Amino acid sequence: MFTGIVEVVGKVVKLEQLDTSVSGGNGVSLTISGAESILPDCHIGDSISINGTCLTVTEFDSNNFKVGIAPETLRRTNLGLLTTGSKVNLERAMASGFRFGGHFVQGHVDTTAKIVSIEPEGNSLWFRFRVAQPEDEEPLMQYIINKGFIAIDGTSLTVNKVDYESSEFSIMLISHSQDNTIMTTLKVGDKVNIEVDMLGKYVGNIVHNSLNHKESNGLSRLDELVDSAIQKHLKNN
Structure with a gap:
Protein backbone atom coordinates (compact mmCIF):
# COMPACT_ATOMS: atom_id res chain seq x y z
CA MET A 1 0.00 0.00 0.00
CA PHE A 2 1.22 3.51 -0.88
CA THR A 3 0.10 7.10 -0.31
CA GLY A 4 0.81 8.64 -3.70
CA ILE A 5 3.30 11.06 -2.14
CA VAL A 6 6.45 10.74 -4.27
CA GLU A 7 9.55 10.51 -2.08
CA VAL A 8 12.25 10.95 -4.70
CA VAL A 9 12.76 11.01 -8.47
CA GLY A 10 15.14 8.27 -9.64
CA LYS A 11 16.72 7.46 -12.98
CA VAL A 12 16.79 4.26 -15.05
CA VAL A 13 20.43 3.24 -15.50
CA LYS A 14 20.02 -0.28 -16.89
CA LEU A 15 17.40 -2.40 -18.66
CA GLU A 16 17.79 -6.14 -19.22
CA GLN A 17 15.62 -8.81 -20.76
CA LEU A 18 14.61 -11.44 -18.21
CA ASP A 19 15.08 -15.16 -18.75
CA THR A 20 11.81 -16.28 -20.35
CA SER A 21 11.92 -19.52 -18.37
CA VAL A 22 11.71 -17.44 -15.20
CA SER A 23 9.49 -14.54 -16.27
CA GLY A 24 7.09 -16.59 -18.38
CA GLY A 25 7.50 -14.21 -21.31
CA ASN A 26 9.26 -11.07 -22.43
CA GLY A 27 9.79 -9.51 -19.03
CA VAL A 28 12.54 -7.03 -18.20
CA SER A 29 14.53 -5.89 -15.20
CA LEU A 30 15.19 -2.27 -14.31
CA THR A 31 18.03 -0.84 -12.28
CA ILE A 32 17.21 2.54 -10.76
CA SER A 33 19.77 5.03 -9.41
CA GLY A 34 19.37 8.14 -7.28
CA ALA A 35 17.42 6.23 -4.65
CA GLU A 36 19.82 6.56 -1.72
CA SER A 37 17.30 8.45 0.42
CA ILE A 38 14.81 5.54 0.39
CA LEU A 39 17.23 2.60 0.66
CA PRO A 40 18.65 2.74 4.24
CA ASP A 41 15.79 0.57 5.54
CA CYS A 42 15.39 -1.51 2.36
CA HIS A 43 15.32 -5.33 2.31
CA ILE A 44 15.19 -7.86 -0.49
CA GLY A 45 11.52 -8.47 -1.26
CA ASP A 46 10.37 -5.00 -0.21
CA SER A 47 7.89 -3.12 -2.41
CA ILE A 48 8.79 0.15 -4.10
CA SER A 49 6.42 2.03 -6.38
CA ILE A 50 7.94 3.03 -9.72
CA ASN A 51 5.67 5.44 -11.59
CA GLY A 52 2.79 4.13 -9.50
CA THR A 53 3.54 0.44 -10.13
CA CYS A 54 4.19 -1.76 -7.09
CA LEU A 55 7.37 -3.74 -7.79
CA THR A 56 9.60 -6.03 -5.72
CA VAL A 57 13.22 -5.21 -4.92
CA THR A 58 15.49 -8.07 -6.01
CA GLU A 59 18.88 -6.39 -5.52
CA PHE A 60 20.10 -3.13 -3.99
CA ASP A 61 23.09 -1.21 -2.70
CA SER A 62 23.43 2.22 -1.10
CA ASN A 63 22.27 4.12 -4.21
CA ASN A 64 20.68 1.67 -6.66
CA PHE A 65 18.02 -1.01 -6.66
CA LYS A 66 16.78 -3.55 -9.15
CA VAL A 67 13.30 -4.89 -9.91
CA GLY A 68 11.82 -7.39 -12.34
CA ILE A 69 8.81 -6.51 -14.48
CA ALA A 70 6.50 -9.24 -15.79
CA PRO A 71 4.92 -9.15 -19.28
CA GLU A 72 1.44 -8.35 -17.92
CA THR A 73 2.83 -5.32 -16.09
CA LEU A 74 4.52 -4.15 -19.29
CA ARG A 75 1.21 -4.46 -21.16
CA ARG A 76 -0.78 -2.62 -18.48
CA THR A 77 1.63 0.24 -17.72
CA ASN A 78 4.00 2.69 -19.38
CA LEU A 79 7.08 0.96 -17.93
CA GLY A 80 7.82 -0.72 -21.24
CA LEU A 81 8.43 2.73 -22.73
CA LEU A 82 11.22 3.56 -20.28
CA THR A 83 14.76 3.85 -21.62
CA THR A 84 18.17 4.36 -20.03
CA GLY A 85 18.12 7.83 -18.54
CA SER A 86 14.34 7.98 -18.03
CA LYS A 87 13.29 9.65 -14.78
CA VAL A 88 10.77 7.86 -12.56
CA ASN A 89 8.70 8.63 -9.46
CA LEU A 90 9.66 6.49 -6.44
CA GLU A 91 7.83 5.75 -3.19
CA ARG A 92 8.39 3.09 -0.55
CA ALA A 93 5.47 1.05 0.75
CA MET A 94 3.60 2.91 3.46
CA ALA A 95 4.87 2.48 7.02
CA SER A 96 2.62 2.49 10.08
CA GLY A 97 2.79 5.29 12.62
CA PHE A 98 3.17 8.14 10.13
CA ARG A 99 0.82 10.84 8.87
CA PHE A 100 -1.12 9.78 5.80
CA GLY A 101 -0.64 12.60 3.30
CA GLY A 102 -2.17 11.31 0.07
CA HIS A 103 -4.80 8.64 -0.52
CA PHE A 104 -4.92 4.83 -0.56
CA VAL A 105 -2.85 3.75 -3.57
CA GLN A 106 -2.31 0.04 -4.20
CA GLY A 107 0.32 0.34 -6.90
CA HIS A 108 -1.92 -1.77 -9.17
CA VAL A 109 -2.16 0.28 -12.35
CA ASP A 110 -5.57 0.14 -14.03
CA THR A 111 -4.60 1.57 -17.41
CA THR A 112 -2.62 4.29 -19.11
CA ALA A 113 -3.73 7.73 -20.28
CA LYS A 114 -2.33 10.01 -22.96
CA ILE A 115 -1.56 13.65 -22.24
CA VAL A 116 -3.85 15.74 -24.44
CA SER A 117 -2.78 19.22 -23.35
CA ILE A 118 -0.61 21.13 -20.87
CA GLU A 119 -1.59 24.72 -20.11
CA PRO A 120 -0.10 27.11 -17.51
CA GLU A 121 -2.22 29.16 -15.10
CA GLY A 122 -0.23 31.29 -12.71
CA ASN A 123 2.45 29.09 -11.17
CA SER A 124 0.35 25.96 -11.72
CA LEU A 125 -0.14 23.72 -14.76
CA TRP A 126 -3.33 22.23 -16.18
CA PHE A 127 -2.86 18.68 -17.51
CA ARG A 128 -5.62 17.06 -19.58
CA PHE A 129 -5.58 13.28 -20.12
CA ARG A 130 -7.45 10.82 -22.35
CA VAL A 131 -7.96 7.45 -20.65
CA ALA A 132 -7.32 4.16 -22.46
CA GLN A 133 -10.09 1.66 -21.71
CA PRO A 134 -8.80 -1.95 -21.30
CA GLU A 135 -10.74 -4.47 -23.37
CA ASP A 136 -13.42 -6.63 -21.74
CA GLU A 137 -13.37 -4.63 -18.49
CA GLU A 138 -15.79 -2.33 -16.71
CA PRO A 139 -15.54 1.30 -17.94
CA LEU A 140 -12.89 3.03 -15.85
CA MET A 141 -14.19 6.55 -16.43
CA GLN A 142 -17.12 5.81 -14.10
CA TYR A 143 -14.63 5.77 -11.21
CA ILE A 144 -13.11 9.15 -12.09
CA ILE A 145 -15.15 11.93 -10.50
CA ASN A 146 -14.76 15.66 -10.08
CA LYS A 147 -12.76 16.43 -6.91
CA GLY A 148 -12.03 12.72 -6.45
CA PHE A 149 -8.64 11.06 -6.01
CA ILE A 150 -6.51 9.66 -8.80
CA ALA A 151 -2.91 8.40 -8.96
CA ILE A 152 -0.95 9.51 -12.04
CA ASP A 153 2.45 7.84 -12.35
CA GLY A 154 2.14 7.20 -8.62
CA THR A 155 1.38 10.82 -7.69
CA SER A 156 -1.76 11.39 -5.63
CA LEU A 157 -3.73 14.15 -7.36
CA THR A 158 -7.21 15.68 -7.32
CA VAL A 159 -9.44 15.50 -10.39
CA ASN A 160 -10.70 18.97 -11.33
CA LYS A 161 -12.65 18.40 -14.54
CA VAL A 162 -14.20 15.29 -16.13
CA ASP A 163 -15.58 14.79 -19.66
CA TYR A 164 -17.16 11.33 -19.83
CA GLU A 165 -18.04 11.57 -23.53
CA SER A 166 -14.41 12.01 -24.57
CA SER A 167 -12.99 9.84 -21.73
CA GLU A 168 -10.90 12.79 -20.61
CA PHE A 169 -10.15 14.41 -17.27
CA SER A 170 -7.97 17.26 -16.02
CA ILE A 171 -5.84 17.99 -12.98
CA MET A 172 -4.03 21.13 -11.83
CA LEU A 173 -0.43 20.61 -10.76
CA ILE A 174 0.90 22.95 -8.08
CA SER A 175 4.49 24.20 -8.13
CA HIS A 176 5.59 21.81 -5.33
CA SER A 177 4.48 18.78 -7.36
CA GLN A 178 6.14 20.24 -10.45
CA ASP A 179 9.45 20.39 -8.57
CA ASN A 180 9.23 16.97 -6.89
CA THR A 181 7.78 14.60 -9.52
CA ILE A 182 8.46 13.74 -13.15
CA MET A 183 5.33 15.51 -14.44
CA THR A 184 7.17 18.52 -15.90
CA THR A 185 9.46 16.21 -17.91
CA LEU A 186 6.42 14.93 -19.82
CA LYS A 187 4.95 16.36 -23.01
CA VAL A 188 1.72 16.17 -24.99
CA GLY A 189 1.30 12.64 -26.37
CA ASP A 190 3.20 10.92 -23.56
CA LYS A 191 1.54 8.07 -21.66
CA VAL A 192 1.12 7.99 -17.89
CA ASN A 193 0.02 5.24 -15.50
CA ILE A 194 -3.45 5.62 -14.02
CA GLU A 195 -4.85 4.06 -10.85
CA VAL A 196 -8.41 5.09 -10.06
CA ASP A 197 -9.67 5.31 -6.48
CA MET A 198 -9.92 1.72 -5.21
CA LEU A 199 -12.77 2.60 -2.83
CA GLY A 200 -14.85 3.61 -5.84
CA LYS A 201 -14.06 0.29 -7.51
CA TYR A 202 -15.11 -1.68 -4.44
CA VAL A 203 -18.39 0.22 -4.13
CA GLY A 204 -19.05 -0.11 -7.86
Missing part, protein backbone atom coordinates in the same frame (compact mmCIF):
# COMPACT_ATOMS: atom_id res chain seq x y z
CA ASN A 205 -18.41 -3.86 -7.73
CA ILE A 206 -20.77 -4.33 -4.77
CA VAL A 207 -23.55 -2.32 -6.44
CA HIS A 208 -23.07 -4.10 -9.78
CA ASN A 209 -23.20 -7.57 -8.21
CA SER A 210 -26.17 -6.64 -6.04
CA LEU A 211 -28.20 -5.33 -8.97
CA ASN A 212 -27.31 -8.13 -11.38
CA HIS A 213 -27.50 -11.15 -9.08
CA LYS A 214 -30.20 -13.54 -10.35
CA GLU A 215 -32.81 -14.62 -7.83
CA SER A 216 -34.66 -17.96 -7.85
CA ASN A 217 -37.29 -16.45 -10.19
CA GLY A 218 -34.59 -15.78 -12.78
CA LEU A 219 -34.80 -12.02 -12.35
CA SER A 220 -32.09 -9.74 -11.07
CA ARG A 221 -32.69 -6.89 -8.65
CA LEU A 222 -32.21 -4.53 -11.58
CA ASP A 223 -34.88 -6.40 -13.57
CA GLU A 224 -37.26 -6.10 -10.63
CA LEU A 225 -36.62 -2.37 -10.24
CA VAL A 226 -37.22 -1.75 -13.95
CA ASP A 227 -40.38 -3.89 -13.89
CA SER A 228 -41.63 -2.04 -10.80
CA ALA A 229 -41.02 1.33 -12.46
CA ILE A 230 -42.89 0.23 -15.60
CA GLN A 231 -45.85 -1.06 -13.59
CA LYS A 232 -45.97 2.17 -11.58
CA HIS A 233 -45.89 4.23 -14.76
CA LEU A 234 -48.68 2.20 -16.37
CA LYS A 235 -50.80 2.45 -13.22
CA ASN A 236 -50.44 6.23 -13.07
CA ASN A 237 -51.36 6.59 -16.70
Whole structure:
Protein backbone atom coordinates (compact mmCIF):
# COMPACT_ATOMS: atom_id res chain seq x y z
CA MET A 1 0.00 0.00 0.00
CA PHE A 2 1.22 3.51 -0.88
CA THR A 3 0.10 7.10 -0.31
CA GLY A 4 0.81 8.64 -3.70
CA ILE A 5 3.30 11.06 -2.14
CA VAL A 6 6.45 10.74 -4.27
CA GLU A 7 9.55 10.51 -2.08
CA VAL A 8 12.25 10.95 -4.70
CA VAL A 9 12.76 11.01 -8.47
CA GLY A 10 15.14 8.27 -9.64
CA LYS A 11 16.72 7.46 -12.98
CA VAL A 12 16.79 4.26 -15.05
CA VAL A 13 20.43 3.24 -15.50
CA LYS A 14 20.02 -0.28 -16.89
CA LEU A 15 17.40 -2.40 -18.66
CA GLU A 16 17.79 -6.14 -19.22
CA GLN A 17 15.62 -8.81 -20.76
CA LEU A 18 14.61 -11.44 -18.21
CA ASP A 19 15.08 -15.16 -18.75
CA THR A 20 11.81 -16.28 -20.35
CA SER A 21 11.92 -19.52 -18.37
CA VAL A 22 11.71 -17.44 -15.20
CA SER A 23 9.49 -14.54 -16.27
CA GLY A 24 7.09 -16.59 -18.38
CA GLY A 25 7.50 -14.21 -21.31
CA ASN A 26 9.26 -11.07 -22.43
CA GLY A 27 9.79 -9.51 -19.03
CA VAL A 28 12.54 -7.03 -18.20
CA SER A 29 14.53 -5.89 -15.20
CA LEU A 30 15.19 -2.27 -14.31
CA THR A 31 18.03 -0.84 -12.28
CA ILE A 32 17.21 2.54 -10.76
CA SER A 33 19.77 5.03 -9.41
CA GLY A 34 19.37 8.14 -7.28
CA ALA A 35 17.42 6.23 -4.65
CA GLU A 36 19.82 6.56 -1.72
CA SER A 37 17.30 8.45 0.42
CA ILE A 38 14.81 5.54 0.39
CA LEU A 39 17.23 2.60 0.66
CA PRO A 40 18.65 2.74 4.24
CA ASP A 41 15.79 0.57 5.54
CA CYS A 42 15.39 -1.51 2.36
CA HIS A 43 15.32 -5.33 2.31
CA ILE A 44 15.19 -7.86 -0.49
CA GLY A 45 11.52 -8.47 -1.26
CA ASP A 46 10.37 -5.00 -0.21
CA SER A 47 7.89 -3.12 -2.41
CA ILE A 48 8.79 0.15 -4.10
CA SER A 49 6.42 2.03 -6.38
CA ILE A 50 7.94 3.03 -9.72
CA ASN A 51 5.67 5.44 -11.59
CA GLY A 52 2.79 4.13 -9.50
CA THR A 53 3.54 0.44 -10.13
CA CYS A 54 4.19 -1.76 -7.09
CA LEU A 55 7.37 -3.74 -7.79
CA THR A 56 9.60 -6.03 -5.72
CA VAL A 57 13.22 -5.21 -4.92
CA THR A 58 15.49 -8.07 -6.01
CA GLU A 59 18.88 -6.39 -5.52
CA PHE A 60 20.10 -3.13 -3.99
CA ASP A 61 23.09 -1.21 -2.70
CA SER A 62 23.43 2.22 -1.10
CA ASN A 63 22.27 4.12 -4.21
CA ASN A 64 20.68 1.67 -6.66
CA PHE A 65 18.02 -1.01 -6.66
CA LYS A 66 16.78 -3.55 -9.15
CA VAL A 67 13.30 -4.89 -9.91
CA GLY A 68 11.82 -7.39 -12.34
CA ILE A 69 8.81 -6.51 -14.48
CA ALA A 70 6.50 -9.24 -15.79
CA PRO A 71 4.92 -9.15 -19.28
CA GLU A 72 1.44 -8.35 -17.92
CA THR A 73 2.83 -5.32 -16.09
CA LEU A 74 4.52 -4.15 -19.29
CA ARG A 75 1.21 -4.46 -21.16
CA ARG A 76 -0.78 -2.62 -18.48
CA THR A 77 1.63 0.24 -17.72
CA ASN A 78 4.00 2.69 -19.38
CA LEU A 79 7.08 0.96 -17.93
CA GLY A 80 7.82 -0.72 -21.24
CA LEU A 81 8.43 2.73 -22.73
CA LEU A 82 11.22 3.56 -20.28
CA THR A 83 14.76 3.85 -21.62
CA THR A 84 18.17 4.36 -20.03
CA GLY A 85 18.12 7.83 -18.54
CA SER A 86 14.34 7.98 -18.03
CA LYS A 87 13.29 9.65 -14.78
CA VAL A 88 10.77 7.86 -12.56
CA ASN A 89 8.70 8.63 -9.46
CA LEU A 90 9.66 6.49 -6.44
CA GLU A 91 7.83 5.75 -3.19
CA ARG A 92 8.39 3.09 -0.55
CA ALA A 93 5.47 1.05 0.75
CA MET A 94 3.60 2.91 3.46
CA ALA A 95 4.87 2.48 7.02
CA SER A 96 2.62 2.49 10.08
CA GLY A 97 2.79 5.29 12.62
CA PHE A 98 3.17 8.14 10.13
CA ARG A 99 0.82 10.84 8.87
CA PHE A 100 -1.12 9.78 5.80
CA GLY A 101 -0.64 12.60 3.30
CA GLY A 102 -2.17 11.31 0.07
CA HIS A 103 -4.80 8.64 -0.52
CA PHE A 104 -4.92 4.83 -0.56
CA VAL A 105 -2.85 3.75 -3.57
CA GLN A 106 -2.31 0.04 -4.20
CA GLY A 107 0.32 0.34 -6.90
CA HIS A 108 -1.92 -1.77 -9.17
CA VAL A 109 -2.16 0.28 -12.35
CA ASP A 110 -5.57 0.14 -14.03
CA THR A 111 -4.60 1.57 -17.41
CA THR A 112 -2.62 4.29 -19.11
CA ALA A 113 -3.73 7.73 -20.28
CA LYS A 114 -2.33 10.01 -22.96
CA ILE A 115 -1.56 13.65 -22.24
CA VAL A 116 -3.85 15.74 -24.44
CA SER A 117 -2.78 19.22 -23.35
CA ILE A 118 -0.61 21.13 -20.87
CA GLU A 119 -1.59 24.72 -20.11
CA PRO A 120 -0.10 27.11 -17.51
CA GLU A 121 -2.22 29.16 -15.10
CA GLY A 122 -0.23 31.29 -12.71
CA ASN A 123 2.45 29.09 -11.17
CA SER A 124 0.35 25.96 -11.72
CA LEU A 125 -0.14 23.72 -14.76
CA TRP A 126 -3.33 22.23 -16.18
CA PHE A 127 -2.86 18.68 -17.51
CA ARG A 128 -5.62 17.06 -19.58
CA PHE A 129 -5.58 13.28 -20.12
CA ARG A 130 -7.45 10.82 -22.35
CA VAL A 131 -7.96 7.45 -20.65
CA ALA A 132 -7.32 4.16 -22.46
CA GLN A 133 -10.09 1.66 -21.71
CA PRO A 134 -8.80 -1.95 -21.30
CA GLU A 135 -10.74 -4.47 -23.37
CA ASP A 136 -13.42 -6.63 -21.74
CA GLU A 137 -13.37 -4.63 -18.49
CA GLU A 138 -15.79 -2.33 -16.71
CA PRO A 139 -15.54 1.30 -17.94
CA LEU A 140 -12.89 3.03 -15.85
CA MET A 141 -14.19 6.55 -16.43
CA GLN A 142 -17.12 5.81 -14.10
CA TYR A 143 -14.63 5.77 -11.21
CA ILE A 144 -13.11 9.15 -12.09
CA ILE A 145 -15.15 11.93 -10.50
CA ASN A 146 -14.76 15.66 -10.08
CA LYS A 147 -12.76 16.43 -6.91
CA GLY A 148 -12.03 12.72 -6.45
CA PHE A 149 -8.64 11.06 -6.01
CA ILE A 150 -6.51 9.66 -8.80
CA ALA A 151 -2.91 8.40 -8.96
CA ILE A 152 -0.95 9.51 -12.04
CA ASP A 153 2.45 7.84 -12.35
CA GLY A 154 2.14 7.20 -8.62
CA THR A 155 1.38 10.82 -7.69
CA SER A 156 -1.76 11.39 -5.63
CA LEU A 157 -3.73 14.15 -7.36
CA THR A 158 -7.21 15.68 -7.32
CA VAL A 159 -9.44 15.50 -10.39
CA ASN A 160 -10.70 18.97 -11.33
CA LYS A 161 -12.65 18.40 -14.54
CA VAL A 162 -14.20 15.29 -16.13
CA ASP A 163 -15.58 14.79 -19.66
CA TYR A 164 -17.16 11.33 -19.83
CA GLU A 165 -18.04 11.57 -23.53
CA SER A 166 -14.41 12.01 -24.57
CA SER A 167 -12.99 9.84 -21.73
CA GLU A 168 -10.90 12.79 -20.61
CA PHE A 169 -10.15 14.41 -17.27
CA SER A 170 -7.97 17.26 -16.02
CA ILE A 171 -5.84 17.99 -12.98
CA MET A 172 -4.03 21.13 -11.83
CA LEU A 173 -0.43 20.61 -10.76
CA ILE A 174 0.90 22.95 -8.08
CA SER A 175 4.49 24.20 -8.13
CA HIS A 176 5.59 21.81 -5.33
CA SER A 177 4.48 18.78 -7.36
CA GLN A 178 6.14 20.24 -10.45
CA ASP A 179 9.45 20.39 -8.57
CA ASN A 180 9.23 16.97 -6.89
CA THR A 181 7.78 14.60 -9.52
CA ILE A 182 8.46 13.74 -13.15
CA MET A 183 5.33 15.51 -14.44
CA THR A 184 7.17 18.52 -15.90
CA THR A 185 9.46 16.21 -17.91
CA LEU A 186 6.42 14.93 -19.82
CA LYS A 187 4.95 16.36 -23.01
CA VAL A 188 1.72 16.17 -24.99
CA GLY A 189 1.30 12.64 -26.37
CA ASP A 190 3.20 10.92 -23.56
CA LYS A 191 1.54 8.07 -21.66
CA VAL A 192 1.12 7.99 -17.89
CA ASN A 193 0.02 5.24 -15.50
CA ILE A 194 -3.45 5.62 -14.02
CA GLU A 195 -4.85 4.06 -10.85
CA VAL A 196 -8.41 5.09 -10.06
CA ASP A 197 -9.67 5.31 -6.48
CA MET A 198 -9.92 1.72 -5.21
CA LEU A 199 -12.77 2.60 -2.83
CA GLY A 200 -14.85 3.61 -5.84
CA LYS A 201 -14.06 0.29 -7.51
CA TYR A 202 -15.11 -1.68 -4.44
CA VAL A 203 -18.39 0.22 -4.13
CA GLY A 204 -19.05 -0.11 -7.86
CA ASN A 205 -18.41 -3.86 -7.73
CA ILE A 206 -20.77 -4.33 -4.77
CA VAL A 207 -23.55 -2.32 -6.44
CA HIS A 208 -23.07 -4.10 -9.78
CA ASN A 209 -23.20 -7.57 -8.21
CA SER A 210 -26.17 -6.64 -6.04
CA LEU A 211 -28.20 -5.33 -8.97
CA ASN A 212 -27.31 -8.13 -11.38
CA HIS A 213 -27.50 -11.15 -9.08
CA LYS A 214 -30.20 -13.54 -10.35
CA GLU A 215 -32.81 -14.62 -7.83
CA SER A 216 -34.66 -17.96 -7.85
CA ASN A 217 -37.29 -16.45 -10.19
CA GLY A 218 -34.59 -15.78 -12.78
CA LEU A 219 -34.80 -12.02 -12.35
CA SER A 220 -32.09 -9.74 -11.07
CA ARG A 221 -32.69 -6.89 -8.65
CA LEU A 222 -32.21 -4.53 -11.58
CA ASP A 223 -34.88 -6.40 -13.57
CA GLU A 224 -37.26 -6.10 -10.63
CA LEU A 225 -36.62 -2.37 -10.24
CA VAL A 226 -37.22 -1.75 -13.95
CA ASP A 227 -40.38 -3.89 -13.89
CA SER A 228 -41.63 -2.04 -10.80
CA ALA A 229 -41.02 1.33 -12.46
CA ILE A 230 -42.89 0.23 -15.60
CA GLN A 231 -45.85 -1.06 -13.59
CA LYS A 232 -45.97 2.17 -11.58
CA HIS A 233 -45.89 4.23 -14.76
CA LEU A 234 -48.68 2.20 -16.37
CA LYS A 235 -50.80 2.45 -13.22
CA ASN A 236 -50.44 6.23 -13.07
CA ASN A 237 -51.36 6.59 -16.70
